[in-house]
Amino acid sequence: MNRKFGIIPSEEAVKINSMLEKQTVPEIVRDYQNLSIIPYGETVSIIKLGGMNFDFMERKHLGLIKYGDFRAFYPNEYPVATDPLQDYTFDDQVTPVRIITDKGTFRVSHILWFPLTDIISGILLKQFQINKKLLPIEVFIDQKNQWLCKLFNLVGHDIISNLKSID
Numbered sequence: 001m002n003r004k005f006g007i008i009p010s011e012e013a014v015k016i017n018s019m020l021e022k023q024t025v026p027e028i029v030r031d032y033q034n035l036s037i038i039p040y041g042e043t044v045s046i047i048k049l050g051g052m053n054f055d056f057m058e059r060k061h062l063g064l065i066k067y068g069d070f071r072a073f074y075p076n077e078y079p080v081a082t083d084p085l086q087d088y089t090f091d092d093q094v095t096p097v098r099i100i101t102d103k104g105t106f107r108v109s110h111i112l113w114f115p116l117t118d119i120i121s122g123i124l125l126k127q128f129q130i131n132k133k134l135l136p137i138e139v140f141i142d143q144k145n146q147w148l149c150k151l152f153n154l155v156g157h158d159i160i161s162n163l164k165s166i167d
Contacts, residue, residue: 122155
């Protein structure tokens with residue numbers, strides 16, 4: 001449990017972490033892939049955002065899941081890196097993100113994992129600073145992923161840009 005900023009994980013987060021600790025990496029990958037992709041073209045109320053394999057307050061990966069773990073089972077959905085500076089490579093640690101909405105729990109494309117990881121850290125930090133919950137928030141899930149801008153603006157550029165880099 002991370003109490004560094006007075007953050008106490010929700011009962012659901014504790015349950016998910018406990019479940020993940022008992023699963024193998026292939027089971028984690030399969031369970032994530034079994035989630036429906038976030039429903040594009042719909043308005044949803046985002047209740048929670050959660051990322052696996054990441055300590056959001058310390059801003060570091062936990063060493064469990066690599067991009068290659070997803071690529072091994074779902075090569076069509078997780079392509080080989082064409083630009084290793086921009087794309088995930090086989091050995092890169094990743095943070096798959098779950099989005100809990102009023103319509104269910106969803107996964108997102110791997111291209112959204114990195115920005116959503118920053119947004120989640122920013123939400124946690126800002127909630128601590130203002131002592132107020134930022135979620136739920138209603139967003140329209142568009143094909144160009146402009147809904148991320150609404151989450152980014154919820155947190156604020158100042159907080160996002162000052163987050164400690166991932167080591």
